[in-house]
Amino acid sequence: MPGKHFQLEYGKKVRIESIDPNETGALHDREEAEPNIERLSERLEALQNILYAEKKQSVLFVIQGMDCSGKDGVVKRALGGLHPQGFQVSSFKAPTEEEAAHDFLWRAHKVVPAKGMIGAFIRSYYEDVLITRVHNWISDSEAKKRFKHINRFEKLLESSGVKIVKIFLHISKDFQLAKLRNRLTDPTKRWKFDKNDLVERESWDEYQKAYEDVFKQCSSASAPWYVVPANHRWYRDWAVLQIAVEALESMSLAYPESDPELDQLLDQL
Template sequence: MAHPFRLPPGKEVKLRKISAEAGENLDKDKLKQEAEELKEKLEKLQEKLYAGREKAILFLFQGMDTSGKDGVIRKAFAGVNPQGFRVHSFKAPTAEEAAHDFLWRAHQLIPARGYMAAFNRSYYEDVLITRVHGQVSDAEAKRRLKHIRHFEELLADSGVVLVKIFLHISKEFQLEKLKDRIVNPDKNWKFDPNDLVERKSWEAYQRCYEEVFENSGTPDAPWHLVPADNRKYRDWAVLRIAVETLEGMKLNFPAPHPELQKFLPEIEQEQKTPQKISTTSETL
C-alpha cells in the first residue's frame, strides 16, 4: 500500500496538481488526540534510539517561505529529550563554508548514532535558491544532485535514516501569512522584505523543487510531501511520518547486563535499613 505522503522515487511531480489543503473535513478533536498519542510514541522510540546507539535519524525540512518549518519542528518534536535531539538552520554560507565544497557544512552536522536531528532547510538550497537566482547553471545543479544522491547513500550505509519532508503550501496561503506578519505587531519580527522578493520567483522555485523530487528521491531516502495550509494537519502528518519511520527501524533497548545483579544486595540492604531523619534545625 502506498504511503499517503511519500513521493514515488523517480516519478514526475507537478506541484500545481497537488492540493496544499488537507484536514479541513477531519474531526479536529480526533486529530488532536491522535497527535498527542503520536507524540508519546515518538518519545518512547527516541529513548530506544538513544539507548541503543546503533542508528541515527535525520529529518530534513524544505518548503517555501512561511511553510512552517520552524513551527513544525517546535511543535512535533516538543516532547523529545533535548539531550538526544539537535536542530540546525541553514542560512547563507559563511566565508569559511563557501570556501569548501557545498556539502562540507552539512556533513559536520549529521547526527551521531543514537541521535535525532532536524534540518531547517538544508544542502538542497544549493540546488534551489542558487539555481533560481542563476548562481549555478542547470548543468552544475544536475552535478550537485548526483553528489547529493551519493552523499545520502553514504549516510544510509552509515546507519543514518534520512527523512526528507517538503511542506507544501499554496501561493494564496503564503500571501496571507506575509500579510499577518505585517498586520500583527507580535509577528512583525518574523517579516523579512526579502520574502516578497523571493515570492516573485514562486513558479521557478516550484519547477526546481519538482526536479529535485524526481532526481533525488530514492528507496532509502524518499521525499515526503505534506499539505501544510492547515497547521494542525501538518503537525499530525509529520508526527505520523516520524513515528512510522522510527517503528520501521526496529529499535531495541540494549541487551540486559546480568553482572548488574551483584549490586542488588547493597541496594536492598539500604532499603531495609531505617533512615534517620535529622531534627536539628540550622539557622543562617
C-alpha cells in the same frame, strides 16, 4: 492514513500543483486532530528513548518548503516533544565566508546527528539546488552534478545508520500572502518579516519547478521525499508526526542487551 500516503514515488516526475495544500485527509478539524497528535507524540518520545539507549542509529529530518510554509513551527509543534538532549536543530541560512570556501555539503556534514541522536535541518543542502537554480547562480549541468553529490552523500549517511526523512511542507501562494500580512501586523512576529521574502515570492513558479526536479532526481526507497499539505497547521503536525513515528518504527530499534552481572549488583545494593 499512513505516512506512506505523503511519500512520493521515487524517480517519477511529480507535479506539486496536483497535490492539494488544503488536504486534511480523514481529519476534520484541529479538535479531532489533537488526541491523535498527542498519542503520536508520546509514541515518538518512547521510540526516541530506545534510539538514544541503543546508540547505533540516528534520524535526520530534512525540512524544506517555501517561506511561511511552517518549517520553524513544525519543529516546535510536531517534534517539540522530543527530549532536547537527544534532539538537535540546525538552521541553514546564507553560507558564511568559511562555509562558502568549502564544498556545499561540508557545513551539513558537520552537524549530521550522531548515533542515538535525532537531527532536524531547517532548510538544508537542498537549497544549493533550489535558490541557486531559481536565480541562475548555477547552470543546469552543475545542478545535475550536485544531485549526484547529494545522492552519494545520503548513501554515505545511510551506510552509517542515519535514517533520512525528507519533508516538503506544501502551501498555496495565497496562504503565503496571508501569512506574510500576518507577520507584518502581529508585533510578536514582525521581526520574522524579511523584505527579501517578497522578492523570492515573485519566483514562486520557478521554485515549484526546482522542487519538482529535486523530487525526481534525489529520491530513493530508503530516503524518500514526503509532500505534506501545510495550509492547515494541525494537519501538517499530525502528518509529520505520523511520518516520523513510522520512520522510527521501521528501524528495528532495541534497548541494548542487558548485562547479567548487573542482577548480582542489584542484590548487593
